[in-house]
Amino acid sequence: MTGRSRAPLLVWTERGLYCPPGAFHIDPAAGVPCAVVTHAHGDHLRPGSARYVLASVGAGVARLRLGDKAGLETVEYGAVTGIGDTRVSLHPAGHILGSAQVRIEHAGEVWVVSGDFKRAADPTCRPFEPIECDVFVSEATFARPVYRWPPGVETVAEIVRWWHANRERGITSVLFCYALGKTQRVLAELLAFTSDPVHVHEALAGPIRAYRDAGVPMVPTLPAPSASGRQLAGALVLAPPGAARGRWMRRFGEASTGLCSGWMQLRSNRRQSGHDRGFVLSDHADWPALVDTIARTRAPRVLLMHGHTATLVRFLREERGVDAAPLGPGSESAA
Amino acid sequence: MRAFAELLDVLDTTRSAAAKLAAMARFLVLAAPADASWATYILCRRDLTAFVTPMQLRSWLGEAAALPRWLIDETLTDIADLSESIALLTASTTGPETPGAHVDANLSTWLEDRLPMLRALTESGRRARITAWWRMLPYRECVLLNRLLIGELRADVSEAQVVRAVSEATSRSGTAIADLLTGPWQPSEAFWCRLQSQESDRAGGERS
Ligand SMILES: [Zn+2]
Ligand SMILES: [Zn+2]
Numbered sequence: 001m002t003g004r005s006r007a008p009l010l011v012w013t014e015r016g017l018y019c020p021p022g023a024f025h026i027d028p029a030a031g032v033p034c035a036v037v038t039h040a041h042g043d044h045l046r047p048g049s050a051r052y053v054l055a056s057v058g059a060g061v062a063r064l065r066l067g068d069k070a071g072l073e074t075v076e077y078g079a080v081t082g083i084g085d086t087r088v089s090l091h092p093a094g095h096i097l098g099s100a101q102v103r104i105e106h107a108g109e110v111w112v113v114s115g116d117f118k119r120a121a122d123p124t125c126r127p128f129e130p131i132e133c134d135v136f137v138s139e140a141t142f143a144r145p146v147y148r149w150p151p152g153v154e155t156v157a158e159i160v161r162w163w164h165a166n167r168e169r170g171i172t173s174v175l176f177c178y179a180l181g182k183t184q185r186v187l188a189e190l191l192a193f194t195s196d197p198v199h200v201h202e203a204l205a206g207p208i209r210a211y212r213d214a215g216v217p218m219v220p221t222l223p224a225p226s227a228s229g230r231q232l233a234g235a236l237v238l239a240p241p242g243a244a245r246g247r248w249m250r251r252f253g254e255a256s257t258g259l260c261s262g263w264m265q266l267r268s269n270r271r272q273s274g275h276d277r278g279f280v281l282s283d284h285a286d287w288p289a290l291v292d293t294i295a296r297t298r299a300p301r302v303l304l305m306h307g308h309t310a311t312l313v314r315f316l317r318e319e320r321g322v323d324a325a326p327l328g329p330g331s332e333s334a335a
Numbered sequence: 336m337r338a339f340a341e342l343l344d345v346l347d348t349t350r351s352a353a354a355k356l357a358a359m360a361r362f363l364v365l366a367a368p369a370d371a372s373w374a375t376y377i378l379c380r381r382d383l384t385a386f387v388t389p390m391q392l393r394s395w396l397g398e399a400a401a402l403p404r405w406l407i408d409e410t411l412t413d414i415a416d417l418s419e420s421i422a423l424l425t426a427s428t429t430g431p432e433t434p435g436a437h438v439d440a441n442l443s444t445w446l447e448d449r450l451p452m453l454r455a456l457t458e459s460g461r462r463a464r465i466t467a468w469w470r471m472l473p474y475r476e477c478v479l480l481n482r483l484l485i486g487e488l489r490a491d492v493s494e495a496q497v498v499r500a501v502s503e504a505t506s507r508s509g510t511a512i513a514d515l516l517t518g519p520w521q522p523s524e525a526f527w528c529r530l531q532s533q534e535s536d537r538a539g540g541e542r543s
Binding site: 145154267273274311314315 | 409478
């Protein structure tokens with residue numbers, strides 16, 4: 001382990017995290033010469049870069065956002081690639097299909113960037129692998145102790161109970177979930193309960209196909225018809241959250257709506273969601289997972305990005321003796 | 336208690352009167368008679384007994400959650416609901432399907448046996464019992480337990496909606512149900528059976 005006198009391996013710039021000795025960005029906010037990408041969510045993968053380095057299993061979902069022409073350089077999990085003066089490898093992050101942590105080694109020092117990650121079981125992607133490092137750059141989206149997820153299978157069991165109760169009443173169940181990742185996780189977890197087909201909004205078709213192409217088993221899906229609601233009475237329909245307020249909803253007769261998200265952990269969020277039900281299902285690490293993961297990396301220095309960083313920074317410093325600091329817009333650089 | 340906790344969450348979240356009615360009626364049909372009568376009593380916002388004070392629960396939370404005081408205080412301020420804060424910080428996350436991770440029982444067992452039995456315990460015995468329940472119950476049941484412990488539970492439904500749900504669940508007229516629910520009554524299996532039986536209708540001259 002090395003001291004902190006040397007130049008940092010990663011610094012925060014306007015375009016996001018930048019590695020000077022490797023001359024690459026991680027999840028850049030705008031086009032750059034070389035982008036190492038943790039996963040295909042819109043706030044991490046943006047078009048316009050000359051070169052993309054990402055996990056090979058995530059290529060299909062990345063193409064959905066970048067099109068066929070972008071220069072993708074796919075690498076297997078664990079395989080080391082030389083970029084500039086650094087050695088870079090990608091490791092499973094358990095967030096969505098193809099999500100990766102980025103391990104960077106330079107001059108005997110190791111930094112790991114978690115990207116978005118979770119520790120909970122998810123049948124659609126490889127589980128997170130903790131990596132020992134000198135500096136761990138972690139996401140902190142749900143970094144408050146109130147966020148403690150129930151098992152995903154419990155939440156999906158609850159979704160099934162809600163669906164079946166609605167079916168008894170002859171009404172449609174419309175479940176809103178993020179198009180990439182959450183939707184496919186629900187469809188895969190549903191296999192434990194049913195083989196009935198689920199109807200899906202057209203915006204979900206591409207990501208579902210990409211997951212099927214990657215060999216992820218899921219319940220059968222049918223397009224949500226544009227016809228009037230009658231034939232969807234009793235059905236479960238999945239849709240992206242943006243469809244909740246639009247014309248699209250009018251095709252259903254009587255419907256019960258639900259939202260799948262980690263934010264649904266809090267009663268106030270469930271009440272403000274505007275939906276009949278809030279289901280707790282997150283693809284991010286909860287508080288116990290963040291604290292446990294940080295301990296497992298054995299990193300003496302931890303930098304926190306995204307979300308409620310202040311609480312976890314104080315907790316790590318005061319209760320765990322970890323040299324923790326926020327990283328990102330508004331914070332000082334990683335040095 | 337699990338089904339009632341889920342019902343309360345539905346009543347709390349949904350804005351739809353039809354959904355609230357359907358959820359209540361469904362619960363009442365499936366519940367054991369004593370549970371149905373307790374649920375009706377609670378949904379009608381009848382007075383509940385307090386078994387501990389909010390201050391006591393609050394003072395036990397730091398140790399139960401294994402978190403520093405500043406973080407407990409920060410959470411209580413953010414969430415602004417003691418019963419929910421406790422559940423968020425301490426409830427079991429292994430899920431009710433996990434064998435042995437669960438101490439749930441019928442709603443009536445909690446209200447007629449388990450909670451009244453707390454009175455026979457010393458302060459430290461009560462604390463040990465309650466904090467053990469916190470660790471074993473999942474979130475929703477834990478929220479409900481805390482509300483029952485301090486005797487403060489106000490479901491987001493009107494008495495008229497409850498009457499409609501009971502009427503639907505028992506297939507009896509709303510007027511007959513409203514009559515029976517007015518005035519003093521104690522929840523019990525016998526009371527629910529009286530609600531269900533047509534006897535009182537005949538006695539009241541509504542039917543011949
Ligand atoms: Zn993401
Ligand atoms: Zn993200």
